[in-house]
Amino acid sequence: MLDPGLAAALLSPPGLGVLGLLIGSFLNVVVHRLPAMMWRAWWKDSVEFQLADPLAWQPLFGSQSRPPPQLALAAKAIDAELKKLPQETLLHPRSRCPQCGHVLRWWENIPVFSWLVLLRGRCSACGTRIAWRYPAVELVTGGLFAAAAASFGAQPSTLLWCLAIALLLTMALIDLDTTLLPDSLTLPLIGVGLGGALAGVTGVTPAESAAGALAGYGVLWLVGFVWRLARKVDAMAEGDMKMLAGIGALLGWQALPSALLLAAGLGAVVGLVMIAGLGRDRSKPIPFGPYLALGGLCSIFFGPALRSVWLL
Numbered sequence: 001m002l003d004p005g006l007a008a009a010l011l012s013p014p015g016l017g018v019l020g021l022l023i024g025s026f027l028n029v030v031v032h033r034l035p036a037m038m039w040r041a042w043w044k045d046s047v048e049f050q051l052a053d054p055l056a057w058q059p060l061f062g063s064q065s066r067p068p069p070q071l072a073l074a075a076k077a078i079d080a081e082l083k084k085l086p087q088e089t090l091l092h093p094r095s096r097c098p099q100c101g102h103v104l105r106w107w108e109n110i111p112v113f114s115w116l117v118l119l120r121g122r123c124s125a126c127g128t129r130i131a132w133r134y135p136a137v138e139l140v141t142g143g144l145f146a147a148a149a150a151s152f153g154a155q156p157s158t159l160l161w162c163l164a165i166a167l168l169l170t171m172a173l174i175d176l177d178t179t180l181l182p183d184s185l186t187l188p189l190i191g192v193g194l195g196g197a198l199a200g201v202t203g204v205t206p207a208e209s210a211a212g213a214l215a216g217y218g219v220l221w222l223v224g225f226v227w228r229l230a231r232k233v234d235a236m237a238e239g240d241m242k243m244l245a246g247i248g249a250l251l252g253w254q255a256l257p258s259a260l261l262l263a264a265g266l267g268a269v270v271g272l273v274m275i276a277g278l279g280r281d282r283s284k285p286i287p288f289g290p291y292l293a294l295g296g297l298c299s300i301f302f303g304p305a306l307r308s309v310w311l312l
């Protein structure tokens with residue numbers, strides 16, 4: 001067992017702040033690699049199970065029909081290209097400069113410090129600028145982990161809030177970059193919420209957590225349904241519904257009105273500024289995940305205060 005004094009130090013705001021910096025560094029890798037891994041899996045499935053497969057073809061085109069031979073050729077060509085790609089998981093290989101392929105040494109990988117002091121925002125091998133978003137993500141993760149330690153105390157259950165924060169940040173960034181919200185992030189958040197409620201460490205009962213998951217999914221499904229009837233476009237993606245289900249599972253159904261109002265309000269303001277001020281194309285979808293994440297994060301830290309405003 002861990003010495004109680006050491007455990008308290010690790011779970012204190014400075015301890016979790018340092019852990020947050022390290023986790024933030026890992027989140028940068030996840031945000032970069034997870035979408036690529038998803039696309040790779042999508043192409044692989046298409047080639048292996050669908051593209052030239054009579055079982056996928058015949059239910060739609062008739063039991064006597066055969067997939068055109070070009071499809072088999074295309075599947076073969078895609079397969080050959082896929083085999084050329086280097087194998088990549090979240091942990092392997094080590095981080096590289098996307099420009100020149102230089103493998104980062106340990107001292108180039110220290111959160112925030114390497115970027116700010118040692119590298120001054122540039123790759124040590126080729127001099128290409130490294131985006132400020134990398135250290136910013138590390139700083140924000142570290143700051144939020146430290147805030148969680150300050151809000152929820154130096155106890156093991158605070159790690160559950162840190163996990164939820166890390167999941168929300170990762171979803172926000174991946175949605176921002178790709179407009180994807182991976183099931184591999186949204187579903188675990190639902191699990192963390194339900195598990196936390198069952199363990200009695202999140203301040204909501206299992207029933208409130210389950211109701212939050214259902215209501216979170218349902219309310220965005222309903223918005224999407226009404227919007228489709230009225231405007232004939234898909235306004236809501238299923239990923240958004242699962243993400244709000246996760247927030248509802250974590251914080252209970254009571255937190256949903258304020259989290260959703262915050263997300264929608266912020267989304268509307270930023271959307272209008274981008275369309276009016278920056279000339280953004282109105283027909284382009286605006287990812288909702290980053291705003292849901294902000295609504296969720298505010299509710300984690302200021303839930304009771306936000307609810308009292310809403311109930312006035």
Ligand SMILES: [Zn+2]
Nearest residue numbers: 097100123126
């Ligand atoms: Zn480089």
